[in-house]
Every structure is written in C-alpha cells, then in structure tokens.
Amino acid sequence: MKRRTRRRLTDAVLYAVLLLVVVLLLLLVDWSAVKANFFDPAGWKKGGNWGDLITTGVKNTVVYTLIAFACGFALAIVLALMKLSPVAPYRWLATGYVEFFRGLPALIVILVMAFGVPIAFNWKPPGGVIGAGLIALVLVAGAYMAETMRAGIQAVPKGQTEAARSLGMSAGRTTVSVVLPQALRIVIPPLTNEFVLLIKDTALLFVIGVQVGQRELTTVARDLTTSGPTAGTSTSLIQAALLYLVITLPLTRLVAWLEKRQQRAR
Secondary structure (H helix, E strand, O other), X not given: OOHHHHHHHHHHHHHHHHHHHHHHHHHHOOHHHHHHHHOOHHHHOOOOXXXXXXXXXXXXXXXXXXXXXXXXXXXXXXXXXXXXXXXXXXXXXXXXXXXXXXXXXXXXXXXXXXXXHXXXXXXXXXXXXXXXXXXXXXXXXHXXXXXXXXXXXXXXXXXXXXXXXHOOOOXXXXXXXXXXXXXXXXXXXXXXXXXXXXXXXXXXXXXHOOOHHHOOHHHHHHHHOOOOOOOOOOHHHHXXXXXXXXXXXXXXXXXXXXXXXXXXXX
C-alpha cells in the first residue's frame, strides 16, 4: 500500500471515530434537562436577563478592564525601563517585583489587597473593595506586561538608538521618542492578549463582594442564578459566557491578524 493511500485511510478512520464519539455524546445527552437548565426561555426573551447582564455586567467589565490595562501598562513601562537600567538596585527591584507578582495567583493578590492590606496598614482603598481589587489587577497586569515591554525594547535595533544619540538626542529623549514607539509596535499582539486575559480576570472580583451597581459580568450572572426570571437555573451563566465571547473573540482575531501582518513585514 502506498504511503499516500495509507495516510488517507488513517485520516478516514480518525474522522469516523470522531464522528462516532460525537454521535454517541449527542444521543446520551438529556436534551430536555439541558433546555430547562441552560436555555430557560424566560431569560432569553426581551426583558429577561439581558438587561442586567449588559447594562451592568458588560459595562463594568469593560470599564474595569480599561482601568486595569491603562494603569498596568504605565507601571509596566516603568518596570521595563528599570529592568534595563544600568543601575543595579533598579534592576534588582524591578526583577523582584515582576517575579513576585507573576508567581502569585491573581485571586490571592485581590484578596490580600481587599482585606489584608487595609487591616494591616489601617488603609482605606479608594473606591472601597472594588478599588482594592482594581489595584490588585493593576499590580499583576503590570508585572506581566513589564516582561513584554522589556522584550519589545530589546528587540529594537541598537542602530536606532545610536543614530538618535549621534543626532544629539539625550538618552531620555531617545527612549521616549525613538525606542518606545518602535517597541510598542512590536508588542501590540501580546499586549492585546494581555487585554483579553484582563477581561476574564475581572471575573475574580466577585470574591471580594461588590455593591449591586459595581458588579461585573460574572457576578451579575451568578446573582441571576438565585434571583430573577431564571432563578434556579444556569441560563444566566450561559448568557454571560456568550457575552464574554462577543467581547473577546474579535480581539483574539485582531491578535492573529496583527501577528500575520508583522510576519509579512519581516
């Protein structure tokens, strides 16, 4: 048997096995229970769960993500420059910060910032617990984006810096006007990925207990499982999942497009 024929036969068997597994799963599913628990008509019709999920959940999720990303990005630039600094203590401090917060679960950081730090230092975070939660997201996002920015800065050809310095630019102006803009273009795809991760990380804020008007998408969906038109079912969770996909899928496709564009440019 020829190699091509054998490969086609193997592919056909694999497709048949996959199709058989899918058919068996579809036959084993209790569709009436699935419809009752995940697709309660009361939650999908106009005036059901969509109002709270979109006007409160989606709005707050987007706002929290933008705040955490913007502040985390500013922190990341500072940390990246510190890691590349010729001053050793700056490098040590930035490296210690990045390794520390990259090694901790975001959930732990949120809990510590919301409950541990205010008690230990008698400190009232701006915005209450939601403010503490956002600070935690900023700290974690800053650590991850710092490594991305550092790699982007180091990817800028050294000739760019040397050319700018030969024109009389100071080191600081060269960094701001020449190096950082080029580094930012390089790291746009991974930064977009970090933005997508932050969208999902806002779901962790539910553990600190937020006020009704401060709830993000996951918290709104969870509350709707115990109250509202679909209480006692998971319909609101499915709706929240769909809304997350509506937000994140375009961004992930944007990342793929940007990566292909950079590859063509190279």
